[in-house]
Structures are given as structure tokens and as C-alpha cells.
Amino acid sequence: MPPMESLLVAIFWISFGLGVYVYLAYPVILTILASMARPRKAAFHDDSELPRVALLIACYNEEKEIGARLLNTLLLDYPRGRLSVFVLNDGSKDRTIEEARKVADARPEGYFQILDFTENRGKCATLLRGVNWIKENRPDVEVLAFSDANSEWQPDSLKKLVAPYADPTVGASSGRFVYVDPSGSPIGNMEGLYWKYEKYLKRLSSRLGSLPMADGAIFSIRLDAYEPLSETRGDDFELPVQAIIKGYRSVAVEDAISKEPPSPSFLVEYRRKLRIIGHMIPSSVVLFARALRKGRMLLAFQLLSHKLLRYLVPFYQIALLLSNGFLWNYSQFFRVTFVVQILFYLLAGAGFLLERNGRRPPKPLQIPFYFTMVNFASMVSIFRLAVGAPIRWERNR
Numbered sequence: 001m002p003p004m005e006s007l008l009v010a011i012f013w014i015s016f017g018l019g020v021y022v023y024l025a026y027p028v029i030l031t032i033l034a035s036m037a038r039p040r041k042a043a044f045h046d047d048s049e050l051p052r053v054a055l056l057i058a059c060y061n062e063e064k065e066i067g068a069r070l071l072n073t074l075l076l077d078y079p080r081g082r083l084s085v086f087v088l089n090d091g092s093k094d095r096t097i098e099e100a101r102k103v104a105d106a107r108p109e110g111y112f113q114i115l116d117f118t119e120n121r122g123k124c125a126t127l128l129r130g131v132n133w134i135k136e137n138r139p140d141v142e143v144l145a146f147s148d149a150n151s152e153w154q155p156d157s158l159k160k161l162v163a164p165y166a167d168p169t170v171g172a173s174s175g176r177f178v179y180v181d182p183s184g185s186p187i188g189n190m191e192g193l194y195w196k197y198e199k200y201l202k203r204l205s206s207r208l209g210s211l212p213m214a215d216g217a218i219f220s221i222r223l224d225a226y227e228p229l230s231e232t233r234g235d236d237f238e239l240p241v242q243a244i245i246k247g248y249r250s251v252a253v254e255d256a257i258s259k260e261p262p263s264p265s266f267l268v269e270y271r272r273k274l275r276i277i278g279h280m281i282p283s284s285v286v287l288f289a290r291a292l293r294k295g296r297m298l299l300a301f302q303l304l305s306h307k308l309l310r311y312l313v314p315f316y317q318i319a320l321l322l323s324n325g326f327l328w329n330y331s332q333f334f335r336v337t338f339v340v341q342i343l344f345y346l347l348a349g350a351g352f353l354l355e356r357n358g359r360r361p362p363k364p365l366q367i368p369f370y371f372t373m374v375n376f377a378s379m380v381s382i383f384r385l386a387v388g389a390p391i392r393w394e395r396n397r
Helices: 003-035 066-073 096-105 123-137 157-166 186-207 238-245 266-293 297-311 313-326 332-356 363-386
Strands: 053-059 083-090 112-117 143-147 170-179 218-222 249-260
Touching (some): 003 186, 003 297, 066 083, 066 096, 083 123, 157 249, 170 238, 186 249, 218 238, 218 249, 238 249, 238 266, 266 363, 297 313, 297 363, 313 363, 332 363
Parallel strands (some): 053 143, 083 112
Antiparallel strands (some): 143 218, 170 218
């Protein structure tokens, strides 16, 4: 085989192998590790043992959602004397703060606490300001819980979310959010499929006590374990990882449920993915290095396999397609694999064109479109980070 063809064949199989590892081999390895873990059980005996919780809701231009979110917290089955709800206003330009006060003023004093930060500094900075206020003014708080302004928690969600803290080694817990999709929007369907895969990986990581992520709509952390990377870095991915690095366990609570509407379209979801991935890539690099330094080898393995290598998938795809094209005349096998790849991307392109023209893509187009959209967002995020483009907290609904 000529040297150039040998090189192309190597690129083809390495690119293919990396993709297989990220999506198939890693879950298999995690399954094997989780099967060897011993389950841990602990429970609070009555409500008086439940931790004192501060539920934080960071807001930016949420005037349409914040009232309903605050009313929803009143339905939580949690001892009133052990729960306080904090509205953290991040310099909203609309009537968010007025709508929040309408609800708060009609309720018992002390249950709602509104912290109005007039300067817009981003979600992570706002949460940090809120937590610092709690540390200074509420020394009784033991656990921080976090929610989105458009979330709807089930009445028993908070009690289930904090149940793992009966085990003193647990430092973070993540609930599960589900999409409520009365319109049947396509992104709701695909996010459901995506989260089935993610939920399986989370279940395995939780069994190992090393869940390196959380659902931003419903998660919690011990106040002592709260350690953001910086004022602008400290979200639902970084905080549980930092808790693990500090020696705590991080677990999933699948029956602690929050409901949210899905993104109304693939294009809106693309912008959301762009923002999320843009934040998570540098975080993954920093946290991977910290995990190695602290000897958290399981965590380092998870971050490398499920984050860093996955964000590079679009580059594997490009290398796979190009090397495959140059090998067209080498064998029938490479002609078939090239045609399969082209068909896959044509289906993704057809889904994009339908979406762009205001038509809902049929389900056979949603899978290639969604997969391609997520990986394209990852590639664009890497390029934007490389040139120093800012990433801002925006509303995508």
C-alpha cells in the first residue's frame, strides 16, 4: 500500500474509532465500573432532620415566568421553617423584580428574599453574589438548591433532591428535568431521545458517586462544597465536579423532577447549545487538570471521555469524511461508507432547510439534523473560544 493511502486509512480508522469510543465504548466501560460499585443507603428519619435549604432562582428578564415560578415553590412539600426562596435579579431590564415582589409581598415575611443586583454580570456571577450574601446573613443554611425561572417542580421534588444528604459524604445532587411539549415541537422529541442516553450515563456515574454534571433546572449542593472556578465560572456542570474534587460524592435523584418547555425550534436550540458548550469546554479543561492533580482518576476519566473527546467529535467527522473520500478508488468498502456519510449529511441538510422555511422536519430527518447541529455547535464554540469571542447569558425562549 502506498504511504499516502496508508496514512488515509489510518486517519479513517482513528477518526472512526474515536467516535465509537465516545458514544459506545465509554458507556460500556462505565457500565462495567458501575456494576462493581456497592450501593449506599442513608435516610432522614423525620422532617426535623431535613437540612435548611436556600432555593436560588437567578433571573434575567423573566417577567413572564417569575411569578408562576415563585407560586410553584409554595406547593413544595418541605417544612416551611427549613426553606427560604431567593430571587437573584441580574440587572433585568423588564419588570422581573416588580413581578417577583408582587408574589413576595403577599406571603409570610422571610420565606421569599429578593436580592436586586442592578448590574447585569451574568448568571454565575449573580449566583456567587447571592451565595456570598447567604453566607454572611444566613449561617443556618446548609444546602443550596438551584432552579431556572421557567421551571416547575413537583411538590415532592425538593424533599427527594435533598434526601441523599443523610449521607454526610454526599456533596451534590441532581434531579431530572423533563420537557413538557404540548405543541409537539421537534426539538422536544429529539431532546427526549438525547436525554435517554444521557440519563443512562448519569445513572451509572451516580452509582459510582461521581456524577460530573447536574440539570441546571433542579440541582443542589452543600454550602460547604460550593466552590465556583471564578466569578464568571460556576454552573451546573462545574459545581458538582468541584464537589467531587473536594472529596464529596455527587449523585443523581431521578424522581426529583422539574418540568420545562422545550426550545421552540432547532435554530433556537442551536444558540442554546452554542452558549452551553462554549462555557463547558474551558471548564472541562481546567477541571480535568485539577482532577489529575488531586488524584481523582475516575473523574478525570469521565471528563476526558464524556466531555473533552466528545467536543472534538465534529473534527473526527470531518477527518472521517475527507479521508473516506480520498479512498474512494481504494476498495468497495470505502465507497459504501462514503455514500452512507453523504446520505446522512444530506438528510441533516434537508431537515435544516425545512426548519428554516418554517416547516417541522419529519422524524427520520430529526436524528441526523439534531446530531449534526449539536456537533456543529461544538465546532463553532471551539473556534469562537480560539478567537476570544465573548459568551453571554441570553434568553433563548
